[in-house]
Amino acid sequence: MRTSPMPIVVLISGNGSNLQALIDSQARGELPVEIRVVISNRSDAYGLVRARKAGIETIVLSHRDFPSREAYDAKLMELIDARQPELVVLAGFMRILSERFVNHYLGRLINIHPSLLPAFRGLDTHERALRAGVKEHGCSVHFVTPELDAGPIIIQARVPVLDGDTPSTLAARVQTQEHRIYPLAVKWIAEGRIQMRDDGVYKDGIRQESPPVLEADTVATES
Ligand code: GAR
Numbered sequence: 001m002r003t004s005p006m007p008i009v010v011l012i013s014g015n016g017s018n019l020q021a022l023i024d025s026q027a028r029g030e031l032p033v034e035i036r037v038v039i040s041n042r043s044d045a046y047g048l049v050r051a052r053k054a055g056i057e058t059i060v061l062s063h064r065d066f067p068s069r070e071a072y073d074a075k076l077m078e079l080i081d082a083r084q085p086e087l088v089v090l091a092g093f094m095r096i097l098s099e100r101f102v103n104h105y106l107g108r109l110i111n112i113h114p115s116l117l118p119a120f121r122g123l124d125t126h127e128r129a130l131r132a133g134v135k136e137h138g139c140s141v142h143f144v145t146p147e148l149d150a151g152p153i154i155i156q157a158r159v160p161v162l163d164g165d166t167p168s169t170l171a172a173r174v175q176t177q178e179h180r181i182y183p184l185a186v187k188w189i190a191e192g193r194i195q196m197r198d199d200g201v202y203k204d205g206i207r208q209e210s211p212p213v214l215e216a217d218t219v220a221t222e223s
Contacts, residue, residue, distance in 0.1 A: 016047020021179035
């Protein structure tokens, strides 16, 4: 058991509601982490305001100031490594990461994606789910590997798709679940209960054949 909070760095591009869920969970004493810095590639990301309100250091690193993805990611790595995090948390960071970046943080880099992976990798997941006519949709927390949205999954949450749903009503239902499973996944990692190995995700030393899937209407009894 660790005695000090796990240092983490959070990367964002926008609203930062998942960042807020982490901040709130930490403030309630449920998440043993210390957010050392929040880095955004966009200066107008509302998540920066959320971080500052919580007294967390913020950095804006605009991709427009760099000639290439590799150059941007090298600077990003420098900023992150200076804070010595044990985990890098992508919370709506809307950039493709270079292979060098991903490999540098392999097993220490996680993402939340708004679909039940492997369904709907990439962008516009809610629109695509509605167009495909699926009855269930959701979100996934996964370790990041070089192939986009294809890393081993830690936990998922499922929501129903309802008659009359629009991309925004469906997104809102999914986001409620994101705010539940992301802090939980980070907590498991901080407690040393989750590891990524070559053949998948291990929880409490046992390989997960398939990730746990929370249902939207269940009471939050998971620990
Ligand atoms: C979240 O819904 C997250 O799943 C999605 O961006 C949103 C960020 O919201 N991430 C991706 O699409 C990654 N490919 P937030 O800024 O309010 O946390």
